[in-house]
Amino acid sequence: MTDTTNTPHRHIPDRLDNPVKSAVFSWETLLVLVGVAIFTANAFASPYFLNEWSLSDLTFNFTEKAVIALAMALLIISGEIDLSVAAIIALASTLMGMAVQWGVPTPGLVAIGIGVGLACGAFNGFLVTGLKLPSIVVTIGTMSLFRGLSYAILGDQAYGGYPADFSWLGQGYVWWVISFELVFFIAAAIVFWFVLHRTNFGRRIFAIGNNALAAQFSGVRVARIKFVLFCLTGLMSGIAAVMLTARLGSTRPSIAQGWELEVITMVVLGGVSILGGAGSILGVVLAALIMGLVTFGLGLLNVPGIVMSIFIGGLLISVIALPILYRMWKERRQ
Amino acid sequence: MKLITTLAVTTALAAVLAAAPAYAQTRIALVVKSLGNGFFEAAARGAEEAAEEIGDVEIIYTGPTEPTAEAQIEVVNSLIAQQVDAIAISANDPDALVPALQRAMQRGITVISWDSGVAAEGREMHLNPSGNDLIGNTIIKLAADHLPEGGDVAILSATATATNQNIWIEEAEKVLPNYPGINLVATVYGDDQSDKSYREAQGLISSYPELKAIIAPTTVGIVAAAQAVTDAGKIGEINVTGLALPSEMAAHIKSGASHSFAIWNPIDLGYSATHIAYALATDAATAEPGSVIPIGRVGEVTIGEDGQAAMAEPFTYDASNIDEYSSIF
């Protein structure tokens, strides 16, 4: 045992679990089943559901939020959170609206929207990583600040008059019933999946989320990565602001009110641990689809929105609680 | 998991059964700014009344949880998917709803707006509860009638983004010169939240010691302002007036915090919107300037050059008639 050089070494296998087996018993499988169940239920419940335009409209219920959720997932996996995303949309949209009044053309507007998002994200990132403040309170603060600035600028006014080509970003279709927003979301999801699960950067995010201190002691530049993630979340919020503004064709300070909670719900429902360190992009994408299916399906039945939100809240708690309850029940039986 | 599936399937079956006989009818969706608002509940009752009168009409009363344009678009999208025959909407934003409603029109759905309007390109016509100028004049007049010597008045509005409130305030400011001595000192916003409106009213009371009247052209605001005046012990000194439902203001009329207020009848508004939507959806009428559309017991409306029509003059309520109406709406 004390001799570490001469005796042949004990072999340690790479893995024990069959990867197929672990994939079958995963959170994502559960989400797929829930999604299929809801899809089937929708198809039975409403004769209008199985229609290409209905399915296309359905995607507008979640794409913008889901675009933010992709970045939020990375941020939450790293152990931080950003409650200011909806407020970033408001501020970015307001400044885009302001630019319209000065006659800025579409590319300029897009740049402004994305730039403002990035700047807001960088501000959050600076407060959290530079001044070492807890992200939950920082972003409660910036949530008021960003939206507050939007109110201060716009007051009781609204910005409109967006150029026609700008509105394509929120309303246009790339091909048949496939909207630009959906295409962008799918492309972004693939990029985020690749970054999180297939790159060093992604691996470091998981390491930080599991144990930031040990990650730092292993040479991971924790503050820098967290800062980048805040910027990324701001950037995606800026992009969501562009798409939402283009879809609405107008800006008011109350735009995207309450979205932060929906985005976080999406991420948590997708199996991302709110404590950090675990989660997958596939889960988030599935959760976004499920939320879209639920809200659109209930909408087709003319269920009031507030009842839908009960459903979403219940779904959030129950998908997390049920596996725990099941495990407790199994343990008790043993 | 199992629970969710069971729930979903049960809901599905129930919905199929309920929806089955609906196909032959004309389905009119009454879309409101947000559910849970007494004004819109009353309008929905009017719509049901009209539906019963007409016969083969099914009313879908719906709206988002939060009064935002995004949420309302989701509701409109699901109505488009259901291929309803007509949408009558009170909009949270005049511009943001336009693309969604245009899509609805392209799919052959009749779209009108009522109460809070949509920009002209997003609807076939707009039904104003009353003329904007009439309302603007009324709210100032309500205050002036009780201030023969003139004095300071302030306006407490709803959210700063509410289209109709802003238009009325604009109209009110226009007619101000007709009321000499009436001095509009401030316009504040209570966001249609009781606590904020209350606080704003308190702020007005303490900042303007000479304040004689608070005008709140919104029902949450007027109730909160009346309460603030009562709590400040200023009954008799400050008159609260504006637009509100009689049931909500009955207590304050009796206490004297408010001498009078006005409102159009929301039941009639829902009733009229339904009649107009039905007429347009069944091609019994066309939405062009000058066309006259009959609206049952309320009479008829004429569509103006701007594609808008006004239902009726606001009706004033005071101590003499409040009891009669407060039990109705």
Place this chain on the structure above:
Amino acid sequence: MTQPLLTLSGISKSFPGVRALHDVSLELYPGQVTALIGENGAGKSTLVKILTGIYQPDEGSITVKGEAVSLPTAHAAFGRGITAIHQETVLFDELTVAENVFLGHAPRTRFGLIDWGRMRAEAASLLQSMGAGIDPDVKLKELGIAKKHLVGLARALSIDADIVIMDEPTAALSQKEIEDLYVLVELLKQDGKAILFISHKFDEIYRIADRFTVFRDGEMVGKGMIAETAQDAIVRMMVGRSVDHIYPKTQAQIGETVLTVEGLSHPTEFADISFELKRGEILGFYGLVGAGRTEVMQALFGITRPSAGRITVEGREVAPKSAADAIEAGIVYVPEERGRQGVVIGLPIFQNVSLPSLRRTSGNGVLRLAEEFRLARTYTERLDLRASSLSQDVGTLSGGNQQKVVIAKWLATNPRVIILDEPTKGIDIGSKAAVHAFMSELVGQGLCVIMVSSELPEVMGMSDRIVVMREGRIAGIFDNKGLDPVTLVETAAGIRSQAA
């Protein structure tokens, strides 16, 4: 013969997949210290948790003063007069000393409310009686680790317990503080209290214990009177075999200077640190807890920022601003706090090993799992890691095996200098020997090692030269040839000074 104050018999406890204790028994006698001895993982901590009401035994009985009892909660254990001073200071940083002493059993006023005045007074007199000059009104976080331990002890005494459990109480204490603790233990014995004393250090067991009980792999394998038993006999019981070479230090070829530190200073933690490290050398850092050794190492590793000084590695000046910079410069650090700073619990073994080397295992930033597995296997097998697979969560490994993962992680980066901070603290004798053997092997291969240790035998047994630190400064640098341990202890304590 006196009756035992507490008797455990037939205690068993299992966790999913692990049998922690099997049919163990233990007696504690009034006025006597019973040492509980065993390697890590032998079940000592589980036993302590059962005695303090944190865990419930699956089987077996507990008898206190002849009465069969059950201890469903920590509160119930309190009620039976059982108290524990834990390995780490498990107290409350943000509360005052007085409240730390009395939390949960504070003196009350007539109305049942907490009587702060009496609490402060009682805490003050208790601390005074222990000879600890601690203000009961300061917050605990203002105190150093040793004083925190004293507060923990005061807390145990305040409960007026009959049975005191001390779980490695000297692990974080300096030599002087350990002496003070021994005095307190004597006082407790004279008071007729029964003491369970858990320790890895044989010298102290022989110094203060009256009896011993040895656990191995969750079973009781021997007990007896200390005075009648030889040290080897106990060691054999512990490990089930005899350990001959605890310190297999072999002399490596000492080469040219690799690391030079000149005048390294920090505003609050240390000042004017200068030393050299040569190829093939093990440099021991000895000193009392709080002498600033860890802080110096963390400055070399880029975690703490020094205010002045020069660091050169192989002739090139480096100024690490982060661990990443230090790793690039060839300096790596095995931290003392393995669980918090060493391993990323939640990630599998192979990802822990590859974490600092990702740049090399990946292609343009894209992960290559096969490369990572290869890297991880090379180094973990070399260290004889005991794991069922490389995809196993590192958190499921024992302390010793986690330490091997940390070392493997650093070897994979091809370092120049390895800093080991208390490398064998809290790991069992078997793993300890493996770590020591491996250190010898490393220097044999031309690496150089800095080893921070508070264990005198370890420092003396492993180092070529020894740096002694005291109050943030270097108090002396000694060649280990023929060095008298008394010199080291006295230098560290400030009794003797040496011009290095």
Place this chain on the structure above:
Amino acid sequence: MIRFFKQREVMLLAIIAIIVALVTTRSSGFGTPRNLAAVFNDTAVLAMLACGQLLVILTRSIDLSVAANLALTGMIAAMINAAMPGVPVEVLIVGCVVVGGLLGAFNGVLVWKLNIPPIVVTLGTLTIYRGAVFLVSGGTWVNAVDMSDRFKELTRLVFLGLPMLSWFAIVVIALFVLLMARTSLGRSFYAAGINPTAATYAGIDVGKTKFIAFTISGMVAGLAGYLWVSRYVIASVDVARGLELQVVAACVIGGVSIAGGIGTVGGAVLGALFLGVINNALPVIGVSPFWQMAISGAAIITAVIFNARGERKRGRIILKSAEAA
């Protein structure tokens, strides 16, 4: 250190006093005792909720469902009052505390027994409770006419120059001070937050402590439900929407550490008063109400930075003793 924390509360009090003084120079009516009493009355509910939230945050949790809880219990109370005016208001108040407590306990059970992170639990119950208001009321409002006089009057009755609403708050705050300073339960919230492991060894059931914190927070929210509805004489789905973040903000401004274990009742109350003064001062000095949100956001950020500076003021920073686990 105790002295330092006391100083921080004094500092916050001083800042509030300076704001009041500055506003008074612009509008003389603001600084009068009468108006300040009105501001306090206006802040009463927020201050009470902040006390409840304090307990939850101390135990390293967060309760985002308080405003929804308030709306639900308030609606239930108003509907019972409207349907059965004969039920004494005192009974209704006790009922509100019980219902609110049950809603809080539901959060607590999920956190305690199922170990679900508090932010997830209360994010879920926030939407569920808010939706439940709609379900029980069917979307309709309960108006002044529907409420009994006593129901409306109880919060306004003036006693020793202050309305009863203020007295409710004063009593609740006093009870909290007593609870936190002088009872073992109160101290156990601190212990559980500062060091859960140590708390367990000291005989404190950390999970149960969290459960109790959520229950108490719910009870306060329930009481606030009645007070709110009575004060603004309206019960609707939208009541107190978004108030949860203001409650958390009040705690943060008052120096409560979101990481748990640090914070005082005085701090939480002062944090609430700070927000109350700002909210009341802006319309008075004629700052556009549209700036209100941005200002309170900036105040929160400043407070967090300030708190962090305070917490970091330590002598020797030795990494390994930073968190004695």
